[in-house]
Amino acid sequence: MAAADERVDEDERALAGPTRPGSLADLYRERYVPMVRLAFLMVGSTTVAEDLVQDAFARMHRPWDTIEHPKAYLRTSVVNACRSHLRRLALERAYKRNPSVVAESVPAEADELFDTLAALPARQRAALVLRFYEDLSEADIAVALGCRPGTVKSLLHRGLAELRKVVEH
Amino acid sequence: MNLDERLRESLARRADAVEPSAEGWSAITRRIERRQWRTRTAGMSLAAGLSFAAVALVVVMATVGPEAPDQNVAATGGSNPALGPTTSYAPASQGTPSTVPGQAPVAPGTNAGPTGPGSNQPGPDATTTGYIPAAIWPETLAELQRLQAGVAEGHQPWRADPQQVALAYLADRGLPTSGTGSPRSLGEPGALRYTSGGVGGWVLMGQLVGGTVHFIGEARSDRILRLYISHQGDRLAVDVTAATSGQVVVRTKRPGADWRPSTSKMVAAEESVTLDVDGPASTDLIVQVRHEGDDGKVGLSEHFLGASEVLGYTALDAGSIIDPGQIAQVQIGMTRAQAERLAGIAMTREGGTAACTGLAPVGRPEGVELLATAGSDRVDVIIVSAPGVRSGRGIGVGNSLAEVREAYPEAEDRVTDGQGRLVHSPADFASGYEIIFQVYDGEVTSIWTGEDGLSNTDELCA
Numbered sequence: 001m002a003a004a005d006e007r008v009d010e011d012e013r014a015l016a017g018p019t020r021p022g023s024l025a026d027l028y029r030e031r032y033v034p035m036v037r038l039a040f041l042m043v044g045s046t047t048v049a050e051d052l053v054q055d056a057f058a059r060m061h062r063p064w065d066t067i068e069h070p071k072a073y074l075r076t077s078v079v080n081a082c083r084s085h086l087r088r089l090a091l092e093r094a095y096k097r098n099p100s101v102v103a104e105s106v107p108a109e110a111d112e113l114f115d116t117l118a119a120l121p122a123r124q125r126a127a128l129v130l131r132f133y134e135d136l137s138e139a140d141i142a143v144a145l146g147c148r149p150g151t152v153k154s155l156l157h158r159g160l161a162e163l164r165k166v167v168e169h
Numbered sequence: 170m171n172l173d174e175r176l177r178e179s180l181a182r183r184a185d186a187v188e189p190s191a192e193g194w195s196a197i198t199r200r201i202e203r204r205q206w207r208t209r210t211a212g213m214s215l216a217a218g219l220s221f222a223a224v225a226l227v228v229v230m231a232t233v234g235p236e237a238p239d240q241n242v243a244a245t246g247g248s249n250p251a252l253g254p255t256t257s258y259a260p261a262s263q264g265t266p267s268t269v270p271g272q273a274p275v276a277p278g279t280n281a282g283p284t285g286p287g288s289n290q291p292g293p294d295a296t297t298t299g300y301i302p303a304a305i306w307p308e309t310l311a312e313l314q315r316l317q318a319g320v321a322e323g324h325q326p327w328r329a330d331p332q333q334v335a336l337a338y339l340a341d342r343g344l345p346t347s348g349t350g351s352p353r354s355l356g357e358p359g360a361l362r363y364t365s366g367g368v369g370g371w372v373l374m375g376q377l378v379g380g381t382v383h384f385i386g387e388a389r390s391d392r393i394l395r396l397y398i399s400h401q402g403d404r405l406a407v408d409v410t411a412a413t414s415g416q417v418v419v420r421t422k423r424p425g426a427d428w429r430p431s432t433s434k435m436v437a438a439e440e441s442v443t444l445d446v447d448g449p450a451s452t453d454l455i456v457q458v459r460h461e462g463d464d465g466k467v468g469l470s471e472h473f474l475g476a477s478e479v480l481g482y483t484a485l486d487a488g489s490i491i492d493p494g495q496i497a498q499v500q501i502g503m504t505r506a507q508a509e510r511l512a513g514i515a516m517t518r519e520g521g522t523a524a525c526t527g528l529a530p531v532g533r534p535e536g537v538e539l540l541a542t543a544g545s546d547r548v549d550v551i552i553v554s555a556p557g558v559r560s561g562r563g564i565g566v567g568n569s570l571a572e573v574r575e576a577y578p579e580a581e582d583r584v585t586d587g588q589g590r591l592v593h594s595p596a597d598f599a600s601g602y603e604i605i606f607q608v609y610d611g612e613v614t615s616i617w618t619g620e621d622g623l624s625n626t627d628e629l630c631a
Contacts, residue, residue, distance in 0.1 A: 024197075025194070028193070028194055028197065032189065032193050032194075033189055036187060036189040036193075037184035037185070037187045038184070040183075040184065040187045041180055041183065041184055046187055046189070049187070049189075050189055050190060050193065050196075053189075053193075054193060054196045054197045054200055055200060057197045057200075058197055058200035058201045061201045111179055111182075111183070113175060113176065113179045114179045114180070114183055117176070117179075117180075121600040121601075123600055123601045124600050124601075128176065129180065132173065132176045132177045132180055133177070133180040133181065133184060146502050147502070147601060147620055148620055148622070150620075150621065150622050151601050151620045151621045151622070154594075154601065154621040154622070155600065155601050158600060160172065163172060163176065164172055167172050167175065
């Protein structure tokens with residue numbers, strides 16, 4: 001994990017400036033909007049995205065002083081929250097009770113590529129969003145998703161293969 | 170424009186159209202005020218405010234705070250006059266303080282300091298009138314504050330000891346506590362395992378923000394294998410599967426109010442029943458599921474159900490499903506402590522090598538093993554090597570090669586002359602994991618699951 005930690009350090013420096021946010025409020029000012037947008041790309045709803053991101057911020061309050069890399073920590077927390085949300089929806093569907101209706105996404109012009117991305121399995125979608133929206137390396141994506149870099153390669157490969165079908169259609 | 174560029178452009182365009190609410194910070198500060206000290210699902214948070222050591226043995230010695238309770242002290246009901254059915258937090262039996270200490274809202278960025286459910290040290294001064302614990306015992310913030318004031322005056326000091334609180338809760342709910350022994354930590358904050366009247370279970374605990382008193386946030390019994398609670402209008406549908414035959418009794422209440430009339434049904438061992446229970450969707454509820462076994466033993470699960478929430482869990486048993494990335498609710502990537510809690514049964518170290526640590530459930534189900542590879546304190550591989558547990562498509566140990574091929578036509582076939590592996594890597598929600606059917610003499614001898622690439626690792630634990 002040492003190599004991954006070094007990459008997190010590089011990523012932290014690349015994100016913004018040499019200094020760690022002084023407070024949770026500073027982190028909010030800097031990263032709330034980008035994180036809501038990231039979460040939206042994963043769950044498809046602005047309302048749900050804000051809910052998950054706000055919870056991620058709230059969870060950082062108590063251990064704030066012990067978090068070494070708050071921006072990376074926040075991003076991982078948001079990604080995990082999105083995945084857990086999608087797992088909860090899957091649980092509801094598995095029990096065939098009235099599943100939660102996924103809120104409508106932000107209305108936009110038709111985008112077949114994005115629609116196909118939205119239909120991909122959650123981990124593939126997460127890997128693609130982290131790669132092509134957050135521009136993370138495979139190693140950093142592995143840290144964010146809690147898996148091995150080899151798994152990230154596989155997720156990206158399969159996800160792009162599905163998207164390629166749309167492009168070449 | 171190639172695919173990479175098109176994808177970047179599409180994502181950026183969609184993301185830029187999202188404008189979050191201007192009330193984000195206010196919403197966050199409200200959540201901080203409401204926040205309780207407990208951990209609920211695997212994979213939600215990387216919080217590292219506490220440190221503890223988790224050892225893969227049934228009896229776990231864990232450090233959860235500066236004054237972790239002595240795990241080996243056996244507490245009997247007779248040795249502590251505060252325990253037993255007479256223990257009550259009803260206001261009439263206490264010396265009620267005339268005032269409640271004033272409290273201030275939590276300020277963002279406040280240095281919280283180290284504290285935790287296992288600690289008898291007071292938490293930070295950032296108490297708040299807005300903080301509402303999701304607690305089942307005691308049930309309300311007002312009650313917790315009243316008890317805290319009492320403890321400050323020297324009344325019921327045991328309320329600052331999580332193990333004593335756990336025992337008092339069990340007694341209050343009518344579960345036997347004599348000879349129970351002291352609940353032991355599961356190695357994660359606030360999770361204590363207990364055995365009562367021969368039935369095991371665990372409680373998840375929290376601590377009053379800014380105080381020392383502990384509360385129960387959730388209780389689960391090994392007797393209740395599967396539970397799913399969802400709102401159906403103004404009613405709750407409660408699906409229950411119990412380990413043994415008996416009667417299931419379900420009741421609900423709003424925190425601080427009286428219990429509503431209960432609903433009960435007879436249940437056969439490991440068969441699901443659904444109970445229709447009073448439970449408005451617009452309000453927080455405490456839901457109690459009690460199993461009274463034909464063998465005379467009792468199991469209790471009790472949960473806080475937020476307004477409009479659903480709740481579900483499945484313990485590990487012979488009817489569990491192994492699917493890519495998980496078995497029942499134990500998932501690849503969980504810590505061993507999390508796996509034990511979500512499996513619903515204690516784990517014991519079994520087998521393994523210098524390169525791997527093997528964990529197996531104590532008792533049922535047979536033939537299930539969780540492996541953590543060297544350098545990892547998390548479950549990396551799940552193995553089933555006995556009949557009983559089946560895959561999501563119905564394949565278990567003992568099924569024929571032909572049956573596996575029929576159930577998984579898309580699996581990668583590496584079988585020659587009846588020996589080898591069939592590897593299924595799903596292109597769906599479980600993408601990123603593999604499930605492997607090991608075949609010997611044309612029959613499935615074991616089922617494995619782990620991350621992609623597991624099937625290429627022949628010397629995993631060498």
